[in-house]
Ligand SMILES: CC(=O)N[C@H]1[C@@H](OP(=O)(O)O)O[C@H](CO)[C@@H](O)[C@@H]1O
């Protein structure tokens with residue numbers, strides 16, 4: 387008997403004929419990596435076509451809508467990439483990544499068909515020609531996006547029963563949000579996204595106590611660097627739906643500048659300089675920067691003199707601001723006599739080893755549980771989902787806040803309960819605020835637009851300037867370096883990438899070096915997106931952090947350098 391998970395002849399010939407139009411590039415090995423496939427756009431049509439097939443299979447397997455995003459985020463404009471959004475709006479299940487790698491690197495249509503047949507059988511995917519699959523397609527503003535969109539569309543529709551829905555030019559988080567919302571049975575147009583964010587923002591503004599200072603004069607304005615990409619365009623639309631807050635967007639894709647060239651969150655965070663178009667005229671005003679696909683957000687302060695150096699208010703500080711606010715709301719809930727069944731909600735924060743040590747100390751001093759995972763949003767997100775409220779951020783500005791469904795249900799019940807009793811109490815307002823935050827923040831994935839609105843409304847609530855926020859703690863000086871080695875995968879780490887277990891002896895040498903520095907901390911790990919080993923060092927002075935990073939980079943070179951075998 388033919389199993390329903392095998393493709394019939396018609397299905398196989400459809401796949402063979404369409405895949406023969408997309409030959410893989412010669413001599414290039416692609417890997418799904420930390421954030422999907424990325425490469426020079428000219429190398430990608432066959433990969434994107436094949437990821438289209440994978441997305442359709444994933445949709446058949448899960449019986450849910452899947453997302454496919456064409457972007458290379460903060461990479462240069464000539465690059466592009468592709469990644470999958472799973473049914474909950476999160477990253478592709480890690481369990482499917484090896485299949486993605488195998489598909490991308492299959493040398494011929496026949497190999498591709500063989501791989502698909504094997505995988506479909508192993509996963510028990512129904513290929514009965516009756517089951518329906520749907521993939522939402524999004525792309526950023528890169529010029530190569532249109533051709534790659536067409537490759538993705540052909541990949542999806544080469545699987546019988548699968549439809550590709552064009553969602554247009556979007557930020558990555560918008561597409562993830564749409565996938566999550568569609569699978570919850572909600573409306574998912576772009577207008578719905580803007581409406582949900584703007585209405586929950588306005589609602590939060592209305593819940594600011596009268597005695598707390600609101601925006602005044604200069605303070606109601608934020609200037610945002612859109613990295614010459616998609617985020618700026620979308621932020622303008624969002625900004626037009628707000629009342630008190632003025633968002634001035636610079637470096638938007640229609641302004642004609644080159645994507646990610648001297649602009650954007652990655653540039654600002656790594657170089658600690660103002661992006662193109664910002665200068666001493668902006669001193670004292672809150673400034674923020676998005677990356678090329680608007681899933682990262684950092685703030686910065688431009689100094690009055692035109693040295694170019696900025697004060698960076700990074701992902702760690704955004705996390706800290708969110709943690710302070712949410713912790714305060716939880717304490718209102720717990721203190722409130724009128725709230726029955728008050729339970730100690732578990733608030734957890736998640737960071738990676740790249741979090742500045744001063745931020746970790748600060749969060750621990752607040753009495754919060756601080757957890758560490760390896761680099762990559764998929765790991766942070768998974769950990770944060772274990773809490774009633776989990777906040778995660780990478781230092782580079784990628785992060786969000788997750789609310790468990792049971793906690794949201796508990797909050798909803800409390801707001802109803804209190805409406806018949808102590809109406810308008812701080813406890814009820816705290817519950818309403820937390821519910822509004824759960825709607826404002828994009829719980830599918832880190833989203834610079836929703837993150838920016840949450841930062842802005844919390845600053846209003848606190849009555850804080852960016853300077854006051856920046857003073858929460860002082861970053862320890864740090865330095866990041868990259869070392870090119872023969873094989874970066876020879877570095878094997880443990881304990882959330884803080885300890886090298888192989889090659890033997892390297893960690894001992896790093897320890898000996900780090901021990902020489904006051905407040906020294908240093909770790910090395912292979913990058914998941916570039917062919918390098920990254921070195922991160924922290925110490926009490928910038929000079930010491932630089933020297934420590936340089937010495938450890940030399941050690942990495944000695945143990946694994948290009949010359950070593
Ligand atoms: C030190 C650093 O910033 N690493 C980045 C970078 O990963 P690497 O594996 O370090 O190359 O790109 C990832 C995807 O954007 C991002 O999640 C991560 O934080």
Ligand SMILES: [Mg+2]
Pocket residue numbers: 459460677678679680681682
């Ligand atoms: Mg990005």
